[in-house]
């Protein structure tokens with residue numbers, strides 16, 4: 001099992017910087033997800049780790065060894081891509097055995113290794129079937145077995161669940177996480193699916209326009225985003241522009257209408273900030289409460305387990321509140337006040353142009 005280190009790794013296509021010089025260390029046994037909008041460089045980074053795309057600058061190290069100029073087949077990694085590309089005319093066994101047989105591994109060794117890989121993905125006994133005789137989830141697991149049969153140090157997964165429907169996807173995600181933990185194989189995943197990223201990963205790498213915006217645990221990325229982009233890209237974000245100040249060591253936010261509310265800030269001084277508050281952390285008060293920010297109800301949406309309130313401040317800022325409590329009936333036009341606990345309001349330095 002192995003670490004992955006990217007040192008100043010970048011990729012340019014002519015004038016286009018697909019990936020700016022990137023530093024990233026992935027520890028042994030981690031499952032790290034590259035997350036970002038289309039074109040942000042996720043697949044290019046994965047492909048440079050795999051050795052399929054040559055880098056324009058920088059170094060890739062796997063297990064401490066510089067593999068920047070080592071061909072993909074000698075990097076000891078397993079790969080699974082969205083289109084599993086199983087050979088339809090071959091049995092499951094032969095699909096998994098294929099790459100071993102062209103490398104001259106003996107028949108008895110192949111049989112043992114394929115059987116082990118099939119057992120790892122819980123497909124023991126299905127080796128004689130053809131891909132068309134398997135469900136989508138089973139086909140996906142064959143693709144995974146095909147990657148695991150090499151006993152790779154590193155597993156690279158590019159949208160591996162992309163072709164599965166939602167229920168199956170959740171089932172396969174859980175299995176993948178369990179298997180990855182069991183094997184302790186260092187894994188890099190590319191996905192568009194935020195829930196998948198949040199639920200599977202030890203850490204997330206959030207990318208925008210070929211640059212890393214934040215590397216952190218899913219919880220930290222959600223609760224303590226580094227900037228507006230990350231806050232808005234992961235989950236739903238209520239953003240409040242205001243002035244950060246400190247009083248008796250406590251940070252507070254002053255909104256344009258003069259309302260003062262608590263917030264948390266880390267490592268930056270007083271001045272203009274954007275504060276992010278997640279919908280489940282917005283608390284309501286009656287309009288005559290002596291504190292809080294005055295808002296008007298735009299719409300109240302009943303969702304079964306919860307309801308979602310669309311609100312608007314006097315300055316026209318849209319706010320979403322998700323209420324777990326039932327029976328809170330509000331009508332459009334109702335006046336309310338909102339507030340939050342200091343721990344649930346995260347201040348980020350205002351970026352130029354925001």
Ligand SMILES: Nc1ncnc2c1ncn2[C@@H]1O[C@H](COP(=O)(O)OP(=O)(O)OP(=O)(O)O)[C@@H](O)[C@H]1O
Pocket residue numbers: 013016017018019036037038039040041042043044045
């Ligand atoms: N062969 C290529 N030639 C020129 N530009 C490329 C090439 N491959 C990728 N790019 C550009 O590099 C950038 C990053 O692409 P990449 O495929 O890594 O993004 P991504 O985040 O994986 O996107 P998606 O989520 O759509 O797969 C994009 O701007 C893309 O247009």
